[in-house]
Amino acid sequence: NAGVTQTPKFQVLKTGQSMTLQCAQDMNHNSMYWYRQDPGMGLRLIYYSASEGTTDKGEVPNGYNVSRLNKREFSLRLESAAPSQTSVYFCASRAWASEGETQYFGPGTRLLVL
Amino acid sequence: AQSVTQPDIHITVSEGASLELRCNYSYGATPYLFWYVQSPGQGLQLLLKYFSGDTLVQGIKGFEAEFKRSQSSFNLRKPSVHWSDAAEYFCAVGAGGNKLVFGAGTILRVKS
Numbered sequence: 229n230a231g232v233t234q235t236p237k238f239q240v241l242k243t244g245q246s247m248t249l250q251c252a253q254d255m256n257h258n259s260m261y262w263y264r265q266d267p268g269m270g271l272r273l274i275y276y277s278a279s280e281g282t283t284d285k286g287e288v289p290n291g292y293n294v295s296r297l298n299k300r301e302f303s304l305r306l307e308s309a310a311p312s313q314t315s316v317y318f319c320a321s322r323a324w325a326s327e328g329e330t331q332y333f334g335p336g337t338r339l340l341v342l
Numbered sequence: 343a344q345s346v347t348q349p350d351i352h353i354t355v356s357e358g359a360s361l362e363l364r365c366n367y368s369y370g371a372t373p374y375l376f377w378y379v380q381s382p383g384q385g386l387q388l389l390l391k392y393f394s395g396d397t398l399v400q401g402i403k404g405f406e407a408e409f410k411r412s413q414s415s416f417n418l419r420k421p422s423v424h425w426s427d428a429a430e431y432f433c434a435v436g437a438g439g440n441k442l443v444f445g446a447g448t449i450l451r452v453k454s
Contacts, residue, residue, distance in 0.1 A: 232385075259440050268351070270432060270444035271386075278440050286441070318385060322440060328374060328393030331442060333385040 230254055232334035234319050240340045241309045249304040249337050251319030259322035260302040261331065262286075262294060264315040271318065277302055309341045344369045344437040346445035354451040355423050363418040363448050365433030374436030375416040377407055380447075381429045389431075392416060403427070428452045 235250045253260065258279045263271040263286075273286030277296040291313060293305045306313055316338050320331040345368045355361050367373055374393055378386040390401025397409040407418045416433060433445040 261441075263444075268446055270346075270446045271434075271442075272444075273441060276440060320386075328391055329436065330388055330391065331376075333378075333387075335385045 232319055232321055232332050234317075234334040234337050236337060237335070238338045240342065241306075242342055243310060245309050246305065246307050247309065247339075248306075249317055249319075249339075250301070251303065251334060252301045253319075253321040253332070254300065255321060255323065255332065256299070257321035257323055257332075258299070259324075260296065261320040261322070262292075262302070262304045263318045263320065264288065264313075265318060265336075266315050274304065274317075309339075311341045313339065314341045315339060344435055344443045346433050346435050346443055348431075348433055348445035348448050350448045351446070352449045352451065354453060356453045357425050358422050361418075361420045361423045361427070361450070363431050363433075363450070365416045365418065365445060366414050367416065367433070367435045368414065369435050369437070371438070373416075375407075375409060376434040376436070376442065377401065377405070377416070377418050378432045378434065379403075379429050380432065386432065389418070423450075423452055425452045425454060 232253045261276040262274040272288045275294040277283045280299045295303045316336050319334040322331050347366045376391045377389040380386050392409045430447045430449050432447045434442045437443045
C-alpha cells in the first residue's frame with residue numbers, strides 16, 4: 229500500500245515549456261486534489277476531482293489543467309510554464325468514514341520555472 | 343468565505359517545554375478541523391482532526407487540540423516538546439464541497 233505517489237520529485241523548466249505532473253493513489257478514494265504550496269501562504273487548492281469523470285476549479289486554477297484519468301490517477305498539466313508557477317505541488321486523496329474525512333498527501337513535486 | 347488564521351509565523355520553544363500553536367477559523371457552519379505537520383522536504387501528515395463530539399481531541403505523537411466554538415479556535419498543544427517536533431504545522435478547516443482551506447502555517451523551532 230503506497231498511499232499517494234507523485235512523479236517527478238523535482239523538475240526545472242524554462243518559461244513557456246509544458247509538463248504534466250502525475251499523481252496516483254491506491255486507496256480506492258473517490259476524491260483527489262492538487263495543491264500548490266508557497267512560503268507564507270500555506271496550501272492553496274488548484275483543482276479537485278470529487279469523483280472519476282468530474283473536475284472542478286479551486287482557488288488558483290489559472291495556468292493549469294487537470295485530467296482524472298481513472299479512479300487512481302489525477303494529473304496536473306502546465307501548458308506554458310511561467311516563473312510564478314515555481315512552487316511545491318502536492319496531490320492528495322480523500323477518505324470518508326463515519327469518524328470523518330481525511331486527506332492523504334503525496335510527497336510533493338518541487339518545480340522551478342526559469 | 344472560509345478562512346484560517348495562524349497568527350504565529352514562527353515559534354521557538356526549548357526542548358521539554360510545553361507548546362501551544364494557535365488557530366482561528368471562519369466558517370458559517372459546524373466545522374471539520376484538522377492539524378497537519380510537515381517535516382522539511384516532506385509531504386503533510388495528519389496529526390489530528392475534529393469532526394464532532396468531544397471537543398478535546400487526541401492525535402499522534404502526543405499532540406492534542408481543543409475546539410472552542412465560542413472563540414472560533416482550534417489550538418494545538420503538546421505538554422513536552424521533543425527536538426523531532428521541529429517542523430511546520432498547518433491548521434485547516436473543511437470548507438464543504440470536499441475542500442479544505444489551510445492556514446499559512448507555523449514553523450516550530452526547538453532549542454536544545
